[in-house]
Amino acid sequence: xxxxxxxxxxxxxxxxxxxxxxxxxxxxxxxxxxxxxxxxxxxxxxxxxxxxxxxxxxxxxxxxxxxxxxxxxxxxxxxxxxxxxxxxxxxxxxxxxxxxxxxxxxxxxxxxxxxxxxxxxxxxxxxxxxxxxxxxxxxxxxxxxxxxxxxxxxxxxxxxxxxxxxxxxxxxxxxxxxxxxxxxxxxxxxxxxxxxxxxxxxxxxxxxxxxxxxxxxxxxxxxxxxxxxxxxxxxxxxxxxxxxxxxxxxxxxxxxxxxxxxxxxxxxxxxxxxxxxxxxxxxxxxxxxxxxxxxxxxxxxxxxxxxxxxxxxxxxxxxxxxxxxxxxxxxxxxxxxxxxxxxxxxxxxxxxxxxxxxxxxxxxxxxxxxxxxxxxxxxxxxxxxxxxxxxxxxxxxxxxxxxxxxxxxxxxxxxxxxxxxxxxxxxxxxxxxxxxxxxxxxxxxxxxxxxxxxxxxxxxxxxxxxxxxxxxxxxxxxxxxxxxxxxxxxxxxxxxxxxxxxxxxxxxxxxxxxxxxxxxxxxxxxxxxxxxxxxxxxxxxxxxxxxxxxxxxxxxxxxxxxxxxxxxxxxxxxxxxxxxxxxxxxxxxxxxxxxxxxxxxxxxxxxxxxxxxxxxxxxxxxxxxxxxxxxxxxxxxxxxxxxxxxxxxxxxxxxxxxxxxxxxxxxxxxxxxxxxxxxxxxxxxxxxxxxxxxxxxxxxxxxxxxxxxxxxxxxxxxxxxxxxxxxxxxxxxxxxxxxxxxxxxxxxxxxxxxxxxxxxxxxxxxxxxxxxxxxxxxxxxxxxxxxxxxxxxxxxxxxxxxxxxxxxxxxxxxxxxxxxxxxxxxxxxxxxxxxxxxxxxxxxxxxxxxxxxxxxxxxxxxxxxxxxxxxx
Numbered sequence: 050x051x052x053x054x055x056x057x058x059x060x061x062x063x064x065x066x067x068x069x070x071x072x073x074x075x076x077x078x079x080x081x082x083x084x085x086x087x088x089x090x091x092x093x094x095x096x097x098x099x100x101x102x103x104x105x106x107x108x109x110x111x112x113x114x115x116x117x118x119x120x121x122x123x124x125x126x127x128x129x130x131x132x133x134x135x136x137x138x139x140x141x142x143x144x145x146x147x148x149x150x151x152x153x154x155x156x157x158x159x160x161x162x163x164x165x166x167x168x169x170x171x172x173x174x175x176x177x178x179x180x181x182x183x184x185x186x187x188x189x190x191x192x193x194x195x196x197x198x199x200x201x202x203x204x205x206x207x208x209x210x211x212x213x214x215x216x217x218x219x220x221x222x223x224x225x226x227x228x229x230x231x232x233x234x235x236x237x238x239x240x241x242x243x244x245x246x247x248x249x250x251x252x253x254x255x256x257x258x259x260x261x262x263x264x265x266x267x268x269x270x271x272x273x274x275x276x277x278x279x280x281x282x283x284x285x286x287x288x289x290x291x292x293x294x295x296x297x298x299x300x301x302x303x304x305x306x307x308x309x310x311x312x313x314x315x316x317x318x319x320x321x322x323x324x325x326x327x328x329x330x331x332x333x334x335x336x337x338x339x340x341x342x343x344x345x346x347x348x349x350x351x352x353x354x355x356x357x358x359x360x361x362x363x364x365x366x367x368x369x370x371x372x373x374x375x376x377x378x379x380x381x382x383x384x385x386x387x388x389x390x391x392x393x394x395x396x397x398x399x400x401x402x403x404x405x406x407x408x409x410x411x412x413x414x415x416x417x418x419x420x421x422x423x424x425x426x427x428x429x430x431x432x433x434x435x436x437x438x439x440x441x442x443x444x445x446x447x448x449x450x451x452x453x454x455x456x457x458x459x460x461x462x463x464x465x466x467x468x469x470x471x472x473x474x475x476x477x478x479x480x481x482x483x484x485x486x487x488x489x490x491x492x493x494x495x496x497x498x499x500x501x502x503x504x505x506x507x508x509x510x511x512x513x514x515x516x517x518x519x520x521x522x523x524x525x526x527x528x529x530x531x532x533x534x535x536x537x538x539x540x541x542x543x544x545x546x547x548x549x550x551x552x553x554x555x556x557x558x559x560x561x562x563x564x565x566x567x568x569x570x571x572x573x574x575x576x577x578x579x580x581x582x583x584x585x586x587x588x589x590x591x592x593x594x595x596x597x598x599x600x601x602x603x604x605x606x607x608x609x610x611x612x613x614x615x616x617x618x619x620x621x622x623x624x625x626x627x628x629x630x631x632x633x634x635x636x637x638x639x640x641x642x643x644x645x646x647x648x649x650x651x652x653x654x655x656x657x658x659x660x661x662x663x664x665x666x667x668x669x670x671x672x673x674x675x676x677x678x679x680x681x682x683x684x685x686x687x688x689x690x691x692x693x694x695x696x697x698x699x700x701x702x703x704x705x706x707x708x709x710x711x712x713x714x715x716x717x718x719x720x721x722x723x724x725x726x727x728x729x730x731x732x733x734x735x736x737x738x739x740x741x742x743x744x745x746x747x748x749x750x751x752x753x754x755x756x757x758x759x760x761x762x763x764x765x766x767x768x769x770x771x772x773x774x775x776x777x778x779x780x781x782x783x784x785x786x787x788x789x790x791x792x793x794x795x796x797x798x799x800x801x802x803x804x805x806x807x808x809x810x811x812x813x814x815x816x817x818x819x820x821x822x823x824x825x826x827x828x829x830x831x832x833x834x835x836x837x838x839x840x841x842x843x844x845x846x847x848x849x850x851x852x853x854x855x856x857x858x859x860x861x862x863x864x865x866x867x868x869x870x871x872x873x874x875x876x877x878x879x880x881x882x883x884x885x886x887x888x889x890x891x892x893x894x895x896x897x898x899x900x901x902x903x904x905x906x907x908x909x910x911x912x913x914x915x916x917x918x919x920x921x
Contacts (some may be wrong), residue, residue, distance in 0.1 A: 062083040067164035067182035076178035083177045083193050083243035093140070100139040106132060108277050116747060119302050125696070125873045127748035131755050149774035159686070161192035162437075164237070169421060169437065181240045185231050186419065186438075188472065195225045195238035196245040201469045202546075204235035233421065234471050249251075268786050269321060287734070310771035323713055324766035328711035336695040336756055337704040338678065346624075347672055348708025350654040352779045353578055354701065355645060355667075358594065359440070360677060361658050361698050362573075362601055363563040367440045369448035373520050374406040374557035375513060381451055386422055386434040386443055404452060406673045409557040410512040411449040413536045416464055417481045417493035418442045425562035440531065442559055445495075464491060468819055475637065476500065482542060482551050485657065490539040492549045497556070497590070501533035509555045521558055528596030530589060568600040579705065580778030585643050586633045591615055594634035595696075603631060616640040628653075641667040655781050656691075656701060675701055675710055702775070710770040711843075712780070718765045719787060720795050721760050727799035727834045729753070732806055732828065739822065741810055748875050749825045756858035757832040764854040771841035794902050801898035802831040805891045812887060819878040822866060826880065826888030829862050831895035838899025 059818055065090055068076070092776070100106060109132050117124035129237040159174040162184040167186060173826035174192040177183070183195055185203070197203070203219040206540065207229045220226065225238050227247040284305040325346070329339045339345055356362060367388065372379050379399050383390025391834075394401045399407070420438030436443030454460070467490070468482035478496025485491040494501065503506070521531045535553040543549040573583045587594050595613045598604040604613075614624050616636035624630065627647035633640070639659075645667050649654050651653050657664075659670035668688040670672030676689035677696045686692055693700045728751055736744030780789070810824035833855050837843075840851070865871045867879050880888065 053268045058488055064602075066167050068178070069166050070178050073165055073176075073178050073181065076180060077359060078178060079177055080246075081244055082175040083247075084175050095697070096144070100136045101132075103139075103273065106135065108280055110750045112747065115302060115305075119299050123748055124229060127751050127873060129163045131751050131759075134225075134755065134759065150265070155364065158680060159192065161854040162186075162189070165529050171437065177240055177243055179240050179243055183238045183240060185236045185238065187229045187231055187233055187235070187473070191225050191227055191229045191231070192292055193227045195240045195246075197221050197223045197225055197236055197238045199238075200236040202234045202471050202600060203236045231798050231872070233473050235469075256361045262652050272786065273275040283730070294844060316402055317743040319457040321513050324714050324718075327767055328707050331454055332691075333709050334705050335703045335707070336693060336697065336700045337707075338694060340628065340690055340692060345708055345711055347654065347782075348656075348691075349710075350779050351581055351656045351673060351705050351708075351784045353582045353584060353648045353653045353655045355584045355586050355641075355648075355655060355657045355671070356698060356699075357659055357664070358585060358589060358597055358697055359563055360660060362569045362585070362597060362603075363565050367444035367445050367530070367563050370562045370649055371447070371524065371560035372407050372410060372557060373517075373560070374410060375516075375523075375555070376406045377403045379403060381448055383447070384670070386436050388422070388434070388447050390451045392452050406557065408449075408452050409455055409536075410534050410559070411445065411452050412454050413493045413534055413556060413800070414419035414442075414445040414495055414532075414559065415449040415454060415460055415493050416466070416483055417479055417534075418445060419459070420446055422446050440563075441532070441561060441737065445559065446561070468542055468549075470497070470546045470550070478550070480546060482546060482549060488540060488803070490542055490549075492539060492553060494535045494536045494550060494553060494768055495532050497561075498531055499535045501535060502555070506550055506553055507535055508552050508666060513555065517555060517558060522592065524558065524560040525590045525592035526596060527560075527563055528593055528600065530593055532559045533557075534559060537920045554667035563597075565597060565601050566697070568697075568699055572702055573601055573603055575699075575702050575775065581702075581705070582631075584631055584633070584644065584648075586636055586644055588636055591634035594632050598632045619643055638664070638666055642670055647669050650780075654779065656705075658693075658698065658701065659689075667845050686876040696748075706770055706775055709774050709780075713771065713774070714766050714768050716786060716791055717730045717768065717839055718762050720791055720798065721765065721832075721836055722762055723787075724798035724802065724835065725754070725757055726797045726830075727795065728802035731799065731803040732810075732824070735803070735807060736810070739807065741807075741814065741824070743821075744810065744824055745821065745828070746806075746876050749821075749865075749877065752875055753829045755831070755906050756829060756861055757836070760854040760861075761833065761851065761856050764848070765836065765851040767850055768840065769842055769845055769847040797902050798835060798898060801902075802828070802835065802891075802895055805831050805894040805898075809887050809891055813884060816883070818884045822877045823884045823888045825875075825877060826862060826866065826885065829858075830889050831856055833862075834892035834895030834897075835899045 089679055096157045101110065109128055113125050113128045113132070116128060159179050160171055161174045162169060162171050163177060164170070164182040164184060164359045166668075173219060174190075179193075180195075181197070183192060185191065191205070198221060200219055200221050200223075203223065205219050207217055207218050207226060218238065224241075227243075261558040288301045288305040292298065328345045332339055332345075368384060369381050372381065377394065377399075380393045380396075381390055382393065392404060394400075394403050418439075420436055420442035421433045422443060423437060425434060436445075450456070455463075464483040464485060466481055467484050469630035470476075470480045472479035476492060476496070477500040480494045482491065482492065494506070498518065501520065502518050504511075504514070517533065519535065524531050534556045536556055537549075537553040539549060576583045579831040581612070583603060585594060585598050589597075591613045595604065598613070603639050612630065613629045613632045613634055614627075615634050618624055619627065619633070619636070619640045628651055633644060636644075645657060647654050649672070654673075655671045656673040656675055657667050658677070659665075659677040660667050660677040664676075665688040668676060673691060674689040675691045675693060676686045678686065678692045691701070691704060707870070729745070732744050733750075806824055806828040809819050813820035813823035835852070837855060865875050866877050866885075871877075872879065
């Protein structure tokens with residue numbers, strides 16, 4: 050086929066212009082949003098039953114049955130009240146967590162590019178309607194079922210629908226399924242079905258939407274089962290020993306119930322749910338969307354951060370700063386995508402002779418281009434030009450405008466595209482064919498210098514190619530991204546199009562700069578301080594990668610790991626230890642996987658950032674996949690655990706801090722709650738031996754637990770991060786939730802609270818006071834003092850809920866003694882000044898015991914900083 054015939058075919062076939070906005074709105078109202086079947090809501094009854102099936106709550110339900118059986122109705126009412134309160138709190142927090150997840154899903158929902166009213170629009174995939182024209186490029190997820198109208202080297206991954214792992218080539222007229230992924234090429238397709246009518250929607254309606262418990266929930270459930278089993282054994286033992294001593298069965302039953310109630314941290318599920326929900330909410334406020342709940346708890350263990358370069362360490366807004374041609378070399382000024390700047394030769398504006406070869410080169414780069422520049426939107430406050438498409442291609446369009454070339458729309462009209470071979474990470478070049486009139490075809494090619502400056506592509510003299518390679522290497526060592534540009538003409542359209550990639554003439558080199566972000570170096574320094582090893586994995590030239598790494602202080606001067614390793618070296622097996630390298634260049638998707646697997650094999654917890662379709666496998670394989678929300682592909686976002694809405698690497702560090710904060714707060718509550726429970730058990734066991742027959746009734750213990758574990762325990766979930774949380778190494782992923790000294794701290798606190806409470810009870814007994822009520826107040830006061838003493842930031846105002854919860858608990862403790870109704874149910878007596886004073890005096894004892902325990906177990910990490918690891 051001749052070039053003119055190909056052009057006529059393209060014009061007569063026409064590009065689908067898409068719907069009008071008015072028609073699209075009408076169809077959206079008729080067909081509904083383009084969403085799969087909504088997740089079936091969990092009924093309230095199901096949520097309540099799930100809470101009641103918790104092992105800890107089941108122990109309390111058993112206590113209710115036993116107290117009713119022995120006629121202890123007052124204790125039965127209190128225990129039942131606590132079950133109701135904890136179940137209510139758990140259900141409410143579960144509903145809030147579901148709402149938060151739904152909100153995050155809406156924020157990270159996929160987008161689609163469509164053509165409406167003849168213009169390209171980027172909109173949420175939910176707004177796509179039948180008849181819309183989808184524009185597809187590498188990394189896009191097909192938003193709805195469609196029929197392909199245009200295709201250029203289009204390759205799709207249909208494994209989501211078919212299970213077939215081999216990608217499928219697609220041509221015009223082929224059907225496309227919603228949810229499939231564009232691996233390579235570009236195309237336009239007309240939507241045929243959306244929402245539940247699409248293939249993906251029909252499959253989604255059949256899916257089992259039950260959620261798997263997170264690893265933390267598994268560990269806590271196992272802990273709950275152990276506590277329940279130990280409690281039952283202990284109760285049976287105490288009950289049996291009492292009968293052997295000749296005590297009445299009713300008394301021993303009440304004692305056994307009291308022990309069971311004391312041993313159960315019944316607020317644990319609510320505290321964990323709240324801590325995770327608050328963590329996810331805080332991460333949203335810090336521009337990190339958690340797509341999978343386990344990411345919240347895993348983030349605190351991250352020890353290796355593998356990051357790409359473009360847009361993560363750098364601005365992601367490429368700028369052409371230098372153009373080299375065999376005849377001349379020029380510099381371009383300006384920043385961003387604004388088409389404003391000068392073309393300079395030796396610091397002076399270039400004249401016509403110098404501009405001619407530069408314009409020819411930039412005209413070819415503007416034709417061999419799929420990006421679109423957008424002027425500032427007058428309806429928003431953003432005055433910057435923006436780009437739709439690849440940042441490098443957008444920078445080339447900007448440079449062409451600066452050099453005085455025709456606008457991209459005019460170039461496309463005079464040189465219509467009639468064929469192309471899109472860029473991919475393996476070929477490292479892109480070729481387009483354009484009608485040049487008189488049965489001539491213009492071939493435009495751009496790509497990596499090593500893929501273009503070769504005799505199989507160019508016909509130029511060897512000395513010119515050697516000079517171009519030398520110039521490309523020089524520019525790359527200065528931190529530029531370098532592209533080689535070539536062109537040629539043909540008499541007809543080559544078939545296949547790749548046949549045009551030979552016999553071309555070199556036009557020159559383009560040097561683009563993507564400067565590091567202002568805070569990139571500080572972010573990497575924060576990673577190292579937190580015990581996180583940063584690793585750069587990029588597809589750029591090794592010299593470019595090294596220059597950028599040096600500017601962000603990722604590389605030093607003398608360390609052996611400062612050598613930059615290429616993907617070819619990794620593939621050839623010439624790198625014995627991948628974990629000894631800090632910068633990888635010219636890598637492909639498989640080599641990214643190799644690096645991640647090498648670190649994981651050493652026991653590291655890895656976080657991987659990415660934005661492209663080729664990053665998907667590594668994002669999925671890493672412990673934490675981190676995708677860029679603004680410029681990332683849908684493949685990357687769907688494969689990730691965490692989506693950064695601001696595309697800032699510092700947000701990952703902030704998310705790690707939140708992850709450590711969440712885990713620390715859960716461990717803090719476990720130490721506090723279980724220390725209080727252990728103290729209550731010891732009081733119940735040791736009291737009779739010291740002359741206190743039944744130290745506390747079951748209702749009194751439960752009231753203590755409701756105030757200490759319920760109110761203050763839940764408030765602990767909002768505690769701010771410790772001052773040194775990012776100056777200590779990550780916790781080992783296999784560390785027990787009560788490891789790293791938590792058991793020891795728990796036992797010491799339990800001993801201190803027990804001694805204070807029993808001592809107070811014995812003093813009250815000796816003074817002939819209402820010793821059981823004094824003991825009740827002492828045990829409660831000691832635990833309230835303990836919760837304040839365990840704070841990392843003692844006088845912080847960032848969590849006012851905890852001191853308020855302590856104050857409210859103290860008022861409710863007084864109500865239990867002095868309000869007749871409560872006093873009658875709990876079987877307490879009003880205390881005089883002496884009894885109330887010695888009981889309340891246990892609060893400072895608990896407070897100072899907690900501070901001493903923290904000091905005694907202060908840990909010094911390998912970096913030399915000491916962390917108040919009282920609860921870590």
